[in-house]
Amino acid sequence: MxxxxxxxxxxxxxxxxxxxxxxxxxxxxxxxxxxxxxxxxxxxxxxxxxxxxxxxxxxxxxxxxxxxxxxxxxxxxxxxxxxxxxxxxxxxxxxxxxxxxxxxxxxQVKIIKPEKTKEAVSIPAIFQKELNADPNLEEAFQRFSPYKQKEFLEYIETAKREETKLSRIEKIKPMILDNIGLNDKYR
The missing domain is CATH 3.90.1150.200 (Aspartate Aminotransferase, domain 1)
Structure with missing residues (x-):
């Protein structure tokens, strides 16, 4: 019909x-x-x-x-x-x-605004040690949006070996300090 x-x-x-x-x-x-x-x-x-x-x-x-x-x-x-x-x-x-x-x-602008869910970002212990050791890194990381923080954390966590996680952390530290997101070059 x-x-x-x-x-x-x-x-x-x-x-x-x-x-x-x-x-x-x-x-x-x-x-x-x-x-x-x-x-x-x-x-x-x-x-x-x-x-x-x-x-x-x-x-x-x-x-x-x-x-x-x-x-x-x-x-x-x-x-x-x-x-x-x-x-x-x-x-x-x-x-x-x-x-x-x-x-x-x-x-009168009577509207219901959509609720924004603020998902807590869980920082792996291996990266938290780096943040605790360098206050500048911690501050720079916190300036990123939760979405971009999550990108960095997933990049670290998807590595299987501890050595790979550490090398990934070393790779992203300068990016974080320079306020460059992990996937910014693709956007």
Whole structure:
């Protein structure tokens, strides 16, 4: 079944309602998305069993009428959908109220920022001795991002023999002191 054309008339009704707002229509990810100052506010789409109006930051909407559902429970944090199964369910006044609230929230920059996971970097004992012996090396190493630190540490740890690990440490010490990442020459 053609999911999009299956709901073509219903999606056109939703689009005509959205056209009454300040939102600008654009295409993202192959779908119709409406933006305010290039920020995603809402989208429309058709699925097998329903068509939907989704709010990118719908978690901040009051939803007093209980129309919204989480788009993908446990995965999405802020995306909320208003699902319809027939055009008779479309209530222009209610939809416009939800959209206006979403626009107001966007203007107030109400968003959920993705959580940054700071992974602790485990420094092998053989390299930690070198860092303890040279405060300049320690300071230079700490200036690198966790990602680049991890590159150095993996380079050391992937060696099987102790002698190879030591020679690798000797090779990277000048790079660290000169603030050159292990793989910078490839970037």
């Amino acid at each position: 053609d999911k999009i054309n299956h709901w073509e008339a219903e999606l056109e009704i939703l689009k005509s309602i959205i056209a009454k707002t300040v939102l600008v229509e654009t295409t993202k990810w192959g779908g119709c998305v409406y933006v305010l100052d290039n920020k995603n506010v809402i989208g429309v789409g058709g699925f097998k069993n329903f068509f939907t109006l989704w709010f990118f930051n719908g978690v901040f909407l009051k939803d007093e009428k209980k129309h919204l559902v989480n788009a993908n429970e446990g995965v999405t944090k802020s995306l909320q959908q208003w699902r319809f199964t027939s055009k008779e369910e479309i209530n222009e006044t209610e939809i416009l109220a939800y959209i206006q609230e979403a626009i107001k929230n966007e203007k």
